[in-house]
Amino acid sequence: MPREPQPTLEDEWSEWETYPMRQDYWPGLGLERGGGGGVEVPYTRLQTIGGRLITEFDHVYKLLRTPVLPSEKVTAGTMDWYPAWATFVTILTFGEHLSCLVGDVMAECAAAGALVATSGRNYQFVDQGAWRASPPHWDVLEDPIKREDEGRYRVSNAYPGHMSWPEGNTIQLAGAFGLGFNPIEDVERTATYQYESRERLREMLMSCKPEALSGHANGTTDIANGLTEAAHALMYRAQEIRDAPWVGADADKAQEALRSIYENIRGLAAVHGQVARGTEECAQVLRTAQSRFDHVVNKGGWEISDIWNGDDKDARAFMAEVQRQLGDALRRMPQEANIRLPGLIPEHDRDVYSMDLYSRTSYQNGYVPK
Numbered sequence: 001m002p003r004e005p006q007p008t009l010e011d012e013w014s015e016w017e018t019y020p021m022r023q024d025y026w027p028g029l030g031l032e033r034g035g036g037g038g039v040e041v042p043y044t045r046l047q048t049i050g051g052r053l054i055t056e057f058d059h060v061y062k063l064l065r066t067p068v069l070p071s072e073k074v075t076a077g078t079m080d081w082y083p084a085w086a087t088f089v090t091i092l093t094f095g096e097h098l099s100c101l102v103g104d105v106m107a108e109c110a111a112a113g114a115l116v117a118t119s120g121r122n123y124q125f126v127d128q129g130a131w132r133a134s135p136p137h138w139d140v141l142e143d144p145i146k147r148e149d150e151g152r153y154r155v156s157n158a159y160p161g162h163m164s165w166p167e168g169n170t171i172q173l174a175g176a177f178g179l180g181f182n183p184i185e186d187v188e189r190t191a192t193y194q195y196e197s198r199e200r201l202r203e204m205l206m207s208c209k210p211e212a213l214s215g216h217a218n219g220t221t222d223i224a225n226g227l228t229e230a231a232h233a234l235m236y237r238a239q240e241i242r243d244a245p246w247v248g249a250d251a252d253k254a255q256e257a258l259r260s261i262y263e264n265i266r267g268l269a270a271v272h273g274q275v276a277r278g279t280e281e282c283a284q285v286l287r288t289a290q291s292r293f294d295h296v297v298n299k300g301g302w303e304i305s306d307i308w309n310g311d312d313k314d315a316r317a318f319m320a321e322v323q324r325q326l327g328d329a330l331r332r333m334p335q336e337a338n339i340r341l342p343g344l345i346p347e348h349d350r351d352v353y354s355m356d357l358y359s360r361t362s363y364q365n366g367y368v369p370k
């Protein structure tokens with residue numbers, strides 16, 4: 001009898017909510033919670049499990065450090081069609097800030113691992129271990145690994161307890177990055193292209209690089225899949241803790257923290273997955289427009305309609321429709337992402353950086369589309 005096909009990672013995150021969804025069941029909690037009386041704490045076993053928790057995100061960390069959509073691929077050549085540029089910048093900026101939220105979850109998981117490894121007594125285990133969970137933004141900071149405070153946690157200002165980010169621990173696809181404008185509204189705004197010729201509009205459209213967006217979509221899908229795998233691993237570690245066995249107040253604290261981290265991982269996986277799909281949709285809009293432009297607009301040769309700028313008018317209408325399709329694709333993406341972590345890292349151990357200050361996107365490099 002043939003075996004039922006197993007769901008893929010994409011099947012899983014496609015069904016998850018894009019926010020931390022409360023999980024009713026968690027190993028070691030609820031009906032499985034034990035009193036802990038007279039049970040010896042299995043320190044050696046817990047130290048092994050804690051060490052594995054600390055390294056659980058290493059494969060995701062490597063994906064975050066891969067620049068899948070560098071700004072030079074967006075701004076090279078004659079890329080000066082504003083709607084496409086705003087689409088690129090919106091997706092890239094949201095992706096960079098998503099990586100910071102993932103970094104916060106990584107740091108929280110490391111803290112939970114330290115709690116498990118030391119049975120809730122201190123955080124020395126992780127402080128003595130390898131540095132973990134450095135999102136791409138940290139590359140622009142002053143050599144965080146070799147500083148005197150090596151071993152301290154570094155989290156973003158979206159981490160619980162730091163409200164300098166305007167929306168607290170929520171980031172938005174548009175309007176939350178200090179751009180001074182809403183890029184989605186700019187993409188959607190109908191332009192008349194009153195003074196642009198058919199030839200110039202063709203040049204603007206053909207200068208777009210849908211392959212860069214597709215590459216970004218593929219990289220973002222990889223992150224979504226990696227986060228889904230991390231969610232599986234976290235559930236497995238919780239079962240290991242339950243079976244160690246470890247019960248009591250400290251065990252409850254550790255398991256509650258792991259459940260919360262798991263909920264956040266699921267939400268971030270779903271956001272990354274849906275952003276990847278939306279990004280590929282934008283790439284397909286541009287790809288289709290480039291392939292259809294000459295057929296729909298540029299009829300070839302001289303025509304009497306050219307006397308009244310007929311082809312120029314058709315080109316302007318064509319570009320306005322492409323612009324509308326890009327806006328629709330952005331609107332179908334998740335409009336925000338958030339984390340609701342328990343805040344395990346003591347305030348004096350947090351080395352906080354601001355997402356606002358350390359962005360590497362093209363608009364901060366002085367590029368302004370024409």
